[in-house]
Amino acid sequence: MAEDNKFDIAIIGGGPAGLSAALTGRIRNKNIAVFEHLDFSEKLQKAHKVDNYLGLPEVSGKGLMQHFTGHVLAHGPKLVKEKVMNVFPGDNMFTLLTPQTTYEAKAVIFATGVVSTLLFEGERELLGRGVSYCATCDGRMFEGKDVAVISYTEEGENETVFLSELCRNVYFLPQYKGDFTKMRAPIKVLSAKPKAIVGDGQVEKLVTDKEEIKLHGVFIMRQSDPVENLLPGLELEGEVIKVNRDMSTSIPGVFAAGDCTGKPWQIAKATGEGLVAVLSAITYIDKIDLA
Amino acid sequence: MAEDNKFDIAIIGGGPAGLSAALTGRIRNKNIAVFEHLDFSEKLQKAHKVDNYLGLPEVSGKGLMQHFTGHVLAHGPKLVKEKVMNVFPGDNMFTLLTPQTTYEAKAVIFATGVVSTLLFEGERELLGRGVSYCATCDGRMFEGKDVAVISYTEEGENETVFLSELCRNVYFLPQYKGDFTKMRAPIKVLSAKPKAIVGDGQVEKLVTDKEEIKLHGVFIMRQSDPVENLLPGLELEGEVIKVNRDMSTSIPGVFAAGDCTGKPWQIAKATGEGLVAVLSAITYIDKIDLA
Known part of the structure; x- marks a missing residue:
């Protein structure tokens, strides 16, 4: 080194x-x-x-x-x-x-x-099985697949754009106020609160207060x-x-x-x-x- | 109150x-x-x-x-x-x-x-039996008697002057550098390090690195x-x-x-x-x- x-x-x-x-x-x-x-x-x-x-x-x-x-x-x-x-x-x-x-x-x-704050239901169990904290590290595993980014920081926006170059559908769930007009397809900006990450050994869907989304990966971007x-x-x-x-x-x-x-x-x-x-x-x- | x-x-x-x-x-x-x-x-x-x-x-x-x-x-x-x-x-x-x-x-x-720093030998045992931390509080108990003031602060000088108005002999042992020329009889300024306070139920003498002084009271003035x-x-x-x-x-x-x-x-x-x-x-x- x-x-x-x-x-x-x-x-x-x-x-x-x-x-x-x-x-x-x-x-x-x-x-x-x-x-x-x-x-x-x-x-x-x-x-x-x-x-x-x-x-x-x-x-x-x-x-x-x-x-x-x-x-x-x-x-x-x-x-x-x-x-x-x-x-x-x-x-x-x-x-x-x-x-x-x-x-x-x-x-x-x-x-x-x-x-x-408290982890999402299912987050701990599915970490490394579709749940990730780093798009740069793990993004390539989701090429052509569907993912969501739950973000508490603006940093999450760049990670989301990066994912949109790899993935089929990218759902962006910002948990802060901001201007998200620069987010283009295939990014879909959702104004929703995540409730649970569900899957049997592997992430299958994200449950929010508004809907259930079928997907393969969930990225969570917190300040820490x-x-x-x-x-x-x-x-x-x-x-x-x-x-x-x-x-x-x-x-x-x-x-x-x-x-x-x-x-x-x-x-x-x-x-x-x-x-x-x-x-x-x-x-x-x-x-x-x-x- | x-x-x-x-x-x-x-x-x-x-x-x-x-x-x-x-x-x-x-x-x-x-x-x-x-x-x-x-x-x-x-x-x-x-x-x-x-x-x-x-x-x-x-x-x-x-x-x-x-x-x-x-x-x-x-x-x-x-x-x-x-x-x-x-x-x-x-x-x-x-x-x-x-x-x-x-x-x-x-x-x-x-x-x-x-x-x-560590208490002097005998200090704890003789506290209230000739050892005091406050001349204003306890000075009158030593009217006409012999006392020493061991002082780590300039504040001790005023206490010593006060005691000199009441007591027979007042030994002042400053443990800091200063100008002590204003200290008048009956105050005796001693350049010595205290070692122990000795007495059987009541203070009888102060032992320093230079001499033993017979007396009735020892006032100790520390910053705290x-x-x-x-x-x-x-x-x-x-x-x-x-x-x-x-x-x-x-x-x-x-x-x-x-x-x-x-x-x-x-x-x-x-x-x-x-x-x-x-x-x-x-x-x-x-x-x-x-x-």
């Missing part, structure tokens, strides 16, 4: 928690990658006014993220604009897969934001995928990642910070946890480097 | 943790008191440069505290420049004693900073007193306050945040914990108000 794909610490997510971790990690002179495939914390950027981040009164969410990214990027972490699809623990080293390539890191910090799919075996507590006071998780070398560890969903909680997580990750790395 | 001595939440300490708690507490419209008897976080103010508080690059410790206090005080918490000596749990209400007066609060947040003396029964973990993920402690209605809950001693950790502590305190208060 090329040296520039290897890092001390891989931080998944570029919101306040991930950026705070990256900042202190760089100041502590570690080789840090921040994986942020969307714009930095779209949720925060939409906040009209933030007034309880100590020291920066009455700032817009967008302004705050500009302060944050400016501060952190000046310290030179590697910014990787790719979506981490899987994390594989290895021998004192983690492998991270994105649709584009592969990375390695000695420690990983999950700062993936609010864990998505269910963590349990990213790294199987990571212990959860309800829907959030279970962490100790030092932000370590159930897997040695894996840490978590910010909204993905639970409420309150607040900036200062996220930045504080990001800081603690990266210092714990550094302690962990220093220990394995000595061993 | 006068209504203006009653609060929803009493925050003990005006460093980053206490100020962050006060900020969100006021934004949530609670009646908040911040007890800060010294200048806001002397430790932070002495920091030459802070560069890992996300969003405020390359700021001096003093500048950062000015940003913090300006932001918080604009939201109108009550700032009480008195030292909390004791906290007594009552019926859905805590009583806080300072040398000057008495306050009440429904919930208490400890943000008292780094817990002081040992928490276990402030609120007996509060569970510790080593030297720090034991907290849960929501910053609750072993005593219902008592929360803690910042350096007093353990390392890392960092600003973002403190502000994050302060935020979480105050939100947990508000949830607690809302529950008892409903009951």
